[in-house]
Structure formats: C-alpha cells, structure tokens
Amino acid sequence: MPNWQERSGMLDDSLALIGARLKNWREKRSMTLAELSxxxxxxxxxxxxxxxxxxxPNLELVVPIARALRLELDDIVPRAAPDPRVKRTTKSIGGTQYETLSPESSPVQTYKVTFPAHPPGVVAVPEPKVHDGQEWLYVLSGRLRLVIGEQDVTLGPGEAAEFDTRIPHWLAATGAGPAEVLSIFSKEGKRIHLRARGG
Structure with missing residues (x-):
C-alpha cells in the first residue's frame, strides 16, 4: 500500500496532467480556445x-471549464488504480492444498491446487462429490485422475478439462508424485470462456 509520500507524488502527477486532459477534451468537443474562453x-x-x-489548476478555473466541456470530475482527475495484486491464502483439505489466485469478490474463483501423491501400491478409491458450479482445470505438472459420471480419465501436463460440478466427480493425483492443477471455478454454474489476444 503506498505511503503518504507516494500518494502525494501520485496526486502531484495527476494535477500536472489536468491541463493536458482539458486540452484533449476541448479538442474532442471541437472547441477552439476562443470559443471556450x-x-x-x-x-x-x-x-x-x-x-x-x-x-x-485550481477550482476557479477547472469547474467552469468542466461545465463548458460537459465533463465529470473523473474525466479530469482519474481515480488511482487499486493495487492489482491478489492477497494469496493457502489452505489444506484432506491433504489437498488450495492456493487462492483471485480475490473473493471475483465472479469466478481461481486456485492452484496440489493433489498429494499416494503411497506406492495404494490405489485411491473414488468418492464422487456434487455441488453447484462449473469448473475448468489445467494440469501444470504430474498426472491427474478425473472421474466424472461414467468417465474415468487421466490428464497429464498441458491437458485441460471442463465439467459441470453438479455431475458426480472426483479428482486425485496418480503416478509417482503430486499433481499441480490450475482450477477456475464458477459458482453460478456458467460455462467458463477464456479469451486470449492473438500475438
């Protein structure tokens, strides 16, 4: 979080740009200096x-100009962008580790999930669960066993899956080590669409 000196510096920068922003808006409105005057x-x-x-800039100058140009305060002095960093938390449930990668207020929740490896010779018995939502996952490392309905598949690094979590499902690491997965979960049950801009 910025300290008071950093905030003061950001405010000074915003004030220094007011004139340029007013000029930009005046030109967008196709007004000359004489007309604005x-x-x-x-x-x-x-x-x-x-x-x-x-x-x-001061209020005696800026307010009448803003009115003449039909501007709001935010058009002239934009709000400071909030800190984009996500406060990450980690919790463990039944040996599976969940690391949050999105804020709680996000419409979709993103996690880095680490499924623990099972001891050699031990085969985990699926215990499918059901809950509202839609989940998309991407395997970062290891091998992941996904049982969903009648399907029983194994995913490796670079493979992805998407499914309705109202269908009985179960996930676990398979192979010699743990499985790390990027999981995006929509509580509303809406399909998750990822968009990427072309290079």
Missing part, C-alpha cells in the same frame, strides 16, 4: 497556459 469567461491566454502546464 467566451463560454467560461476565462481569457484565452489563461486557458492556453493552463493546457500547457504553465498555469497551476
């Missing part, structure tokens, strides 16, 4: 100096 009662020279950054 006539509408606001502020001299063209003052407007020019404000737009070029040679005149510090």
């Amino acid at each position: 006539e509408t606001t009662g502020i001299s063209s020279s003052t407007l020019s100096r404000l737009e070029s950054g040679k005149r510090a």
